[in-house]
Amino acid sequence: MYSFNSRVRYSEVNKDKKLDLTSIINYFQDCSTFQSEDIGMGLSYLENRNRIWLLNGWQIQVNRYPSLGETITTGTWAYDFKSMYGYRNFIIKDSNNEICAAANSIWVLLDTLTHRPVRITDDDIGRYYMEEKYDMEYAPRKIPIPENLKNYDSFTVVRSNIDTNNHVNNGQYIKMAEEYLPLGFKIRQLRAEYRMSAVLGDTIVPMVSEKKNLCSVVLADTNGNPYTIIEFER
CATH class of the missing domain: 3.10.129.10 (Hotdog Thioesterase)
Known part of the structure; x- marks a missing residue:
């Protein structure tokens, strides 16, 4: 390690x-x-x-x-x-x-x-040393888009969101999505699937689905195509 x-x-x-x-x-x-x-x-x-x-x-x-x-x-x-x-x-x-x-x-x-x-x-x-995978319950790679999503006001990708790849940084998507969590929602597990890369000036449309212990946030383009699907479990 x-x-x-x-x-x-x-x-x-x-x-x-x-x-x-x-x-x-x-x-x-x-x-x-x-x-x-x-x-x-x-x-x-x-x-x-x-x-x-x-x-x-x-x-x-x-x-x-x-x-x-x-x-x-x-x-x-x-x-x-x-x-x-x-x-x-x-x-x-x-x-x-x-x-x-x-x-x-x-x-x-x-x-x-x-x-x-x-x-x-x-x-x-060639220079990475591989070790045994961590003992945890592994979730599927794909996250389905939930039904009954509620749309929120769109916003624009700004320079502070961009990393060395000229894309929105992985952690920035999570920070964006956390804004739509219910108050007092303590995150026990996060799953995120990245489907497209947003760049400077892109418009992001947040769409949210809430269940008892789960809050899903889809950050999509103006056509509804997801940049990222994020699933928060409390």
Whole structure:
């Protein structure tokens, strides 16, 4: 497992002084980026080969949200590569080695010239060490679009939403979607499926479905085609 240590910062907590979900996702993304950079297969390596890894889906389970100032360890490892897909687990542990959050993620290798997925080769993954997959109940990759969606006012993608791939960052979609959760909704599990990449200036139409313990948010274009489908479970 590749890992790094940190403390929960004030800029990462919510009104309850707890690490928020977007910050958990940022820790996960940073951890995988650090690993790739440290083994020489980071952003520059990918750019030189006209490749990028795009996130296809998250499944994140939260046992507890670490508190302000708490020491945490974020870890990640790859557990499988098949065809165009890479599979990676993440964890956040506290100082007692208790798991605060764990995640499964699915990535797609994309050719930046053709904008199409490509088959993974040893040149793409040769320096990653694979480990056993994390012991959790794995949900399906695909998330069905729920019925009886309620539309909300659309908004425009701004510069602060954009990452190094010139797309809306994975965590930004989650932050957008959280705005439509009922008050007091404490997230126990998140599932997200990314279908299209929104870019600067795109219009996003939020559509929401609420059930007893589930809130689904579809962030779509003006034709109703989903950029992302996000399922929050309390």
